[in-house]
Amino acid sequence: MGLDMRLLFIGDVCGRAGRQVVVNRLPDLRARWDLDCVVVNGENSAGGFGITEDICDALLNAGADAVTLGNHAFDNRDALVFADRQPRLVRPANYPSGTPGRGATVVETQKGARVLVVNLMGRVFMEALDDPFAAAERELAAAPLGHACDAILVDFHAEATSEKQAFGYFVDGRVSLVVGTHTHVPTGDHRILAGGTGYISDAGMSGDYDSVIGMHKEEPVRRFLQKTPGGRLEPAGGEATLCGVAVETDDATGLAIRIAPVRLGPHLGEARPDFWEP
Amino acid sequence: MGLDMRLLFIGDVCGRAGRQVVVNRLPDLRARWDLDCVVVNGENSAGGFGITEDICDALLNAGADAVTLGNHAFDNRDALVFADRQPRLVRPANYPSGTPGRGATVVETQKGARVLVVNLMGRVFMEALDDPFAAAERELAAAPLGHACDAILVDFHAEATSEKQAFGYFVDGRVSLVVGTHTHVPTGDHRILAGGTGYISDAGMSGDYDSVIGMHKEEPVRRFLQKTPGGRLEPAGGEATLCGVAVETDDATGLAIRIAPVRLGPHLGEARPDFWEP
Amino acid sequence: MGLDMRLLFIGDVCGRAGRQVVVNRLPDLRARWDLDCVVVNGENSAGGFGITEDICDALLNAGADAVTLGNHAFDNRDALVFADRQPRLVRPANYPSGTPGRGATVVETQKGARVLVVNLMGRVFMEALDDPFAAAERELAAAPLGHACDAILVDFHAEATSEKQAFGYFVDGRVSLVVGTHTHVPTGDHRILAGGTGYISDAGMSGDYDSVIGMHKEEPVRRFLQKTPGGRLEPAGGEATLCGVAVETDDATGLAIRIAPVRLGPHLGEARPDFWEP
Amino acid sequence: MGLDMRLLFIGDVCGRAGRQVVVNRLPDLRARWDLDCVVVNGENSAGGFGITEDICDALLNAGADAVTLGNHAFDNRDALVFADRQPRLVRPANYPSGTPGRGATVVETQKGARVLVVNLMGRVFMEALDDPFAAAERELAAAPLGHACDAILVDFHAEATSEKQAFGYFVDGRVSLVVGTHTHVPTGDHRILAGGTGYISDAGMSGDYDSVIGMHKEEPVRRFLQKTPGGRLEPAGGEATLCGVAVETDDATGLAIRIAPVRLGPHLGEARPDFWEP
Numbered sequence A, B, C, D: 001m002g003l004d005m006r007l008l009f010i011g012d013v014c015g016r017a018g019r020q021v022v023v024n025r026l027p028d029l030r031a032r033w034d035l036d037c038v039v040v041n042g043e044n045s046a047g048g049f050g051i052t053e054d055i056c057d058a059l060l061n062a063g064a065d066a067v068t069l070g071n072h073a074f075d076n077r078d079a080l081v082f083a084d085r086q087p088r089l090v091r092p093a094n095y096p097s098g099t100p101g102r103g104a105t106v107v108e109t110q111k112g113a114r115v116l117v118v119n120l121m122g123r124v125f126m127e128a129l130d131d132p133f134a135a136a137e138r139e140l141a142a143a144p145l146g147h148a149c150d151a152i153l154v155d156f157h158a159e160a161t162s163e164k165q166a167f168g169y170f171v172d173g174r175v176s177l178v179v180g181t182h183t184h185v186p187t188g189d190h191r192i193l194a195g196g197t198g199y200i201s202d203a204g205m206s207g208d209y210d211s212v213i214g215m216h217k218e219e220p221v222r223r224f225l226q227k228t229p230g231g232r233l234e235p236a237g238g239e240a241t242l243c244g245v246a247v248e249t250d251d252a253t254g255l256a257i258r259i260a261p262v263r264l265g266p267h268l269g270e271a272r273p274d275f276w277e278p
Ligand SMILES: [Fe+2]
Pocket: A012, A043, A044, A070, A182, A183, A184
């Protein structure tokens, strides 16, 4: 066919500011870059903690094909209910069995391609969950690239760079893109691994960067100085930056042939996929 | 005087590959960019774990003005001895009192400017040490910017992005540059904070990026799959990438006026301070 | 004088059930065992999380000479205020400077003896605080046993047995009693160390043991099975057990000459200091 | 038949001192108390770290029917090999699949009863392993009490008292004894839960208690004071205390009807199962 696929992943949408930048800009980006598939991490989209059905719908309506989550998946209990009826919402696959929702979903693009979207959580410095490497093995066995689907995107939600990199090598050649999330800071290590998997340690958050990982900075800073209880953590409300990663896959293999960071907004240096700019 | 200062920080030098890229390229960079002061994190320079006196000397001879450390500071016990006699080696200032070496040092540049170099370790997901925020307060009180020194560089060696960002705001306006280290992955969030402090969450390591945070990848990947003992961790030996951050300070204030990432070598996208390129 | 001192320490009072058993039984115990000094850990006395001024007063009125705390010290924000005006309330001494309240207090017994009560928090598997060993050194230097006071009781609030035991040896011979708290389970390792310091790794909680560390067991058990949010943690309300440790000190040295566990109530095997039983 | 079963569990055997007390005393205890089944935790039996085949044999020859392990299971790599050929050695069942050895074994007593011995590791403050609650569910489904076996002993190797207690309630009525290990300190909370399961949060270690959790105390204490590398950890070599728990099960149900701590040796108060003493 000769039709490569263009994927955009957008990192942890943080609060109202983060939602606004995604809702405002994604429709244009989708058209401008002729995107086939967009995946957005929404674990912080509802006031910084979790996601509601309305917000999930808003992200999907803005042009996301699927929404992934992380350790904050169920902070807003709405998600305990609507996760089961929203097939395009994906929570970490290595949650215990019985957890509402699903750990992977297949999105069909307008051109008819199938994209497997998997969400996993790391375990280093994180909650005790089941083995994400074993969970990935199961998901990939169930829907191998080139057979059950035309592209595979894994949102690996984790703290430690060692675990993220190890995971990247573990699935290299079997997945189109491994994108790390959770630290809320974009990394500068986007690349295509030897086996053809696109990789970046962290996509960064989409939110106001005049903040501590998306939150009004006064209270987080105070918590490092004092060990007494204080105010609540609230998402910072200034102008947000959209952060993510753009990947183009080879139609023949489903593997990555181009990768570039995306950073649009104040505070951080702008980054765009030059190879898609008209 | 109208003479701004040009600082280069180079992130965690990892093993022989990391040393080679620094020793080979730093002399040229120093000349090409007309650098006033270079600081190198050397906590992984000896086989990935710690530093020896010979290696420290090699880094200094290659053009470093000071060498900082981190949680691996004393992995090689050489450092327990020579840390006391090498005034240009700086270990985290929030180690317990009685720890060999010093937590801060003042470097004099060729043009006669004084640069205070401070090393601190974060505590989130790290060893229990004394409060790095309180330690910073003490160091800055002892040698305030604009009085006792003309520039201040803090290597904040930490895991969590929240702690790094909070620290950046905490010293914003009082320090020329806060550069995070320890994750061995460069972040894409270099910027100048509102008060004038240059900031980047992580400089990245200087070493072979075809690795898990600088180490041959087979053993680290295995350790995520199996919980049994296996081989040793060895630094990866392929061609290394030099990672760091370039900052220019304002002569009048000692604060940052320009900041750019530096990434020179394979695997990662190249980055240079355009504003210094001849 | 020939007058030895009798000290009773009562472990983490947990919720209403815990308060009741202490308030109901302490007056009798104080008389029956002719106690000179009673110290109660109250960090869980208000609904399992923190302490209020009324509850603190109730514990003092029931016969406590001092109330110690721990990681839950300020969960109830009342304590942020009344800690400063209640000299018999002691929060961990290794909180950052500026924390309300005090880390040590001297209690005068009815016979005129002075008992230094110190509260410290361990750092292994706990929050990042300042070094408890260094803090102990400072407190002991300020009020050494046999000089500034006649007995010293340290409530070492910590998770890891290694840190508790190491602390015991560290102050052995300089303190009358090191009593561990925080795990909410009494240990069977009460003894007098070589230097004369009474030691027990954990006093156990005072509360309803038909629970998970004092809390209604359904929700904690659920949290180990599911990683989704659920109900709140509520103190178990069944009949409580009073747990603690009884120590007799030598008038000449202030060191321990007798030690015994105290466990009074259902669920656990009863334990009393036989040497004081009439 | 009217024949109840007598089980003795002995906690983490620590180094040579621990082995000696077990080898010297177990034969007599086995006869004196007419024991049906003895299980010994051997994770620290080889120099404090792991176990060798010779040591495992020595423990079995001294009267153990099975040997359990924990986080130090494979510190001595001997165990990677002989775990597969020694059916009476049990390592945590929630290690990843592919780990050498087995997570449960059935021991036949001299009177012909079958005792299922399961080893599990907790996850709070421990390594990331698979869910021990789910693993227990699988083991109990495979060999339910009263059907596939006449008694079930679970060595739950964990740090946090909350996880240990929650696990006890989780299997209450389905298991004869849940015995915690790993903290190396015996707890005083032995009891029979409402459903009939004997429970103790920790059996304590078997070793020299003039130590920090079994190790020569100088180096562990130093490590709390200094953060520099020092000497090795070596098991303390003084006279050891045998620690454990004694349980009698009801022949009709396989559940516990009596439970008592066992502490034999210096430093700690002696404890014996009075109900078995001749
Ligand atoms: Fe997030």
